[in-house]
Amino acid sequence: xxxxxxxxxxxxxxxxxxxxxxxxxxxxxEIFGFLGPNGSGKTTTIRMALGLLPPTSGSVRxxxxxxxxxxxxxxxxxxxxxxKFSLYPDLTxxxxxxxxxxxxxxxxxxxxxxxxxxLTLIGLEPQRRQLTAALAGGxxxxxxxxxxxxxxxxxxxxxxxxxxxxxxxxREFWRLLYRLAAEGVTVFVTTHYMDEAEQCHRLALIxxxxxxxxxxxxxxxxxxxxxxxxxxxxxxxxxxxxxxxTADLSEVALYGERIHIIGPDLEQRLDELAARLExxxxxxxxxxxxxxxxxxxxxxxxxxxxxxxAT
Amino acid sequence: MSTIxxxxxxxxxxxxxxxxxxxxxxxxxxxxxxxxxxxxGKTTLLRMLAGVLRPDAGRIHIAGVDVLQRPEQVxxxxxxxPQRFSLYADLSVLENLVFYADIxxxxxxxxxxxxxxxxAFARLDAFRHRPAGQLSGGMKxxxxxxxxxxxHPRVLxxxxxxxxxxxxxxxxxxxxxxxxxxxxxTILVTTPYMDEAERCRRVGLMHQGRILRQDAPAxxxxxxxxxxxxxxxxxxxxxxxxxxxxxxxxxxxxxxxxLHVFVDADLADPVAALAAHMxxxxxxxxxxxxxxxxxxxxxxxxxxxxxxxx
Numbered sequence: 379x380x381x382x383x384x385x386x387x388x389x390x391x392x393x394x395x396x397x398x399x400x401x402x403x404x405x406x407x408e409i410f411g412f413l414g415p416n417g418s419g420k421t422t423t424i425r426m427a428l429g430l431l432p433p434t435s436g437s438v439r440x441x442x443x444x445x446x447x448x449x450x451x452x453x454x455x456x457x458x459x460x461x462k463f464s465l466y467p468d469l470t471x472x473x474x475x476x477x478x479x480x481x482x483x484x485x486x487x488x489x490x491x492x493x494x495x496x497l498t499l500i501g502l503e504p505q506r507r508q509l510t511a512a513l514a515g516g517x518x519x520x521x522x523x524x525x526x527x528x529x530x531x532x533x534x535x536x537x538x539x540x541x542x543x544x545x546x547x548x549r550e551f552w553r554l555l556y557r558l559a560a561e562g563v564t565v566f567v568t569t570h571y572m573d574e575a576e577q578c579h580r581l582a583l584i585x586x587x588x589x590x591x592x593x594x595x596x597x598x599x600x601x602x603x604x605x606x607x608x609x610x611x612x613x614x615x616x617x618x619x620x621x622x623x624t625a626d627l628s629e630v631a632l633y634g635e636r637i638h639i640i641g642p643d644l645e646q647r648l649d650e651l652a653a654r655l656e657x658x659x660x661x662x663x664x665x666x667x668x669x670x671x672x673x674x675x676x677x678x679x680x681x682x683x684x685x686x687x688a689t
Numbered sequence: 690m691s692t693i694x695x696x697x698x699x700x701x702x703x704x705x706x707x708x709x710x711x712x713x714x715x716x717x718x719x720x721x722x723x724x725x726x727x728x729x730g731k732t733t734l735l736r737m738l739a740g741v742l743r744p745d746a747g748r749i750h751i752a753g754v755d756v757l758q759r760p761e762q763v764x765x766x767x768x769x770x771p772q773r774f775s776l777y778a779d780l781s782v783l784e785n786l787v788f789y790a791d792i793x794x795x796x797x798x799x800x801x802x803x804x805x806x807x808x809a810f811a812r813l814d815a816f817r818h819r820p821a822g823q824l825s826g827g828m829k830x831x832x833x834x835x836x837x838x839x840x841h842p843r844v845l846x847x848x849x850x851x852x853x854x855x856x857x858x859x860x861x862x863x864x865x866x867x868x869x870x871x872x873x874x875t876i877l878v879t880t881p882y883m884d885e886a887e888r889c890r891r892v893g894l895m896h897q898g899r900i901l902r903q904d905a906p907a908x909x910x911x912x913x914x915x916x917x918x919x920x921x922x923x924x925x926x927x928x929x930x931x932x933x934x935x936x937x938x939x940x941x942x943x944x945x946x947x948l949h950v951f952v953d954a955d956l957a958d959p960v961a962a963l964a965a966h967m968x969x970x971x972x973x974x975x976x977x978x979x980x981x982x983x984x985x986x987x988x989x990x991x992x993x994x995x996x997x998x999x
Contacts, residue, residue: 415855416826515727541853544726544881545985546992549942556943560926570855573883573985577945594946596921596976616718616871631860632867634720634890634906673856673884680857 516547827858
């Protein structure tokens with residue numbers, strides 16, 4: 379039995395469809411990513427999965443529990459770190475852990491032991507007496523993660539946990555997630571960072587409440603890209619940019635001195651595009667097919683979804 | 690001559706050294722990205738370039754004008770979008786633009802024409818009468834950019850302009866920057882997103898108040914020593930344990946559904962050797978191939994562990 383089973387889940391607020399008939403499963407010990415822009419339905423889905431919001435239709439089973447019927451049964455088995463997590467800045471690191479431990483019903487020796495364990499896990503033991511306000515940015519995130527782990531949850535739900543965190547601290551945060559997953563904790567994480575989404579074992583792309591794709595990042599890149607990506611390297615990228623913008627392509631983007639273009643069947647247009655660039659004296663060095671990035675897939679799928687809903 | 694030039698710029702706050710001697714030379718029309726961990730000094734440097742904060746030492750020239758001696762003149766050359774840009778929430782998109790046009794003394798026919806152009810340019814035409822407070826995050830950023838462009842600056846300083854913005858709006862924002870690039874505007878942008886840094890012609894890596902390295906993104910990625918092999922497999926913890934014993938192994942880390950393994954550069958065929966090593970450990974894999982390191986990996990290699998202390 380999977381850790382999370384979502385079937386035909388929908389949520390309407392009046393006329394507005396926030397989540398539109400989505401289905402997916404998350405396996406035990408998996409890091410499952412939910413990738414989508416602001417307002418795409420990520421947080422609404424999380425709130426339904428946590429039993430905080432009743433769905434309009436469909437079902438959610440979390441750790442074998444029917445969340446719609448028994449929302450109270452999962453609270454103690456799930457750890458939740460919200461987008462705007464709250465730590466008390468004028469309490470020390472240890473005091474914040476004690477406070478959250480008590481709200482999860484931990485007491486006495488058990489609380490003290492779990493506090494030590496999570497401090498060791500995140501590497502904040504030396505700072506236990508430091509005021510939380512004095513912690514550097516990335517460390518606050520790690521402390522917030524620690525508070526969500528105190529009661530040994532089987533499922534960890536993280537809503538954009540690393541927004542505004544620099545790459546090094548993000549890398550360390552993810553090392554912790556991999557460790558937890560290896561110990562059997564299931565991690566459900568939302569993000570709008572593409573590089574973060576690539577670090578998930580599997581992920582779902584969501585836009586306007588609709589799932590666009592579900593699968594391993596590599597698989598999604600191989601199976602869900604409508605069109606091909608070509609990298610253009612030339613001596614005069616500004617000239618090339620102007621030429622390519624009128625070449626009937628779905629995307630023309632400048633990457634430093636290179637240009638990435640996207641369109642259907644570009645493989646068959648390589649000669650034609652090269653001829654156009656040479657005619658404009660763009661100083662063409664190379665034109666080659668490259669694999670799409672997750673962002674390429676996401677944007678192409680989103681555009682398609684917008685077209686489908688418009689027609 | 691460089692459009693943005695600074696020499697040995699320094700700034701302290703009390704005992705904290707925010708910027709510890711930065712030299713920078715950005716050519717006309719260049720898109721230059723500044724990356725670095727929180728607290729590296731990026732924002733402080735940008736504020737000094739914009740003339741809103743005085744350096745303790747050093748010289749700054751924007752388009753040949755000395756920022757310290759002629760701040761007024763520089764302000765007319767420069768568009769600056771700070772991280773927390775103030776828009777008036779209860780004023781409409783158009784009224785916000787008019788407000789900034791007033792501040793910069795843009796009037797009459799020039800103003801009418803320019804505001805129309807900026808509305809179209811920022812893809813905000815259809816929303817001109819919407820109060821700024823009711824715009825999406827991405828639209829607010831585009832309006833802030835339009836406001837910073839109202840006096841037609843030749844140099845643009847952007848401090849994490851797309852932070853917290855969704856991927857579609859981010860890509861649109863960068864399309865607008867490409868338009869400005871075509872018009873010859875010089876752009877200095879700070880970003881926490883590595884894929885955005887890839888869009889810059891040169892990237893400077895800032896750490897503890899200094900620029901450690903600056904180069905084209907591809908050249909920075911090439912600084913990671915050794916070669917990188919990506920192993921796609923089911924049981925990554927077991928693969929990681931086996932890989933650590935591979936002769937020529939330098940380091941490895943999990944990257945989603947794969948393991949990135951860095952091995953010595955002088956190995957003849959690292960992919961074949963690693964594949965054989967895994968088979969001899971009874972491990973299967975879906976795919977194994979040589980790949981180029983991410984900019985993020987170069988970043989982490991260059992600053993290493995020293996940046997991640999609490």
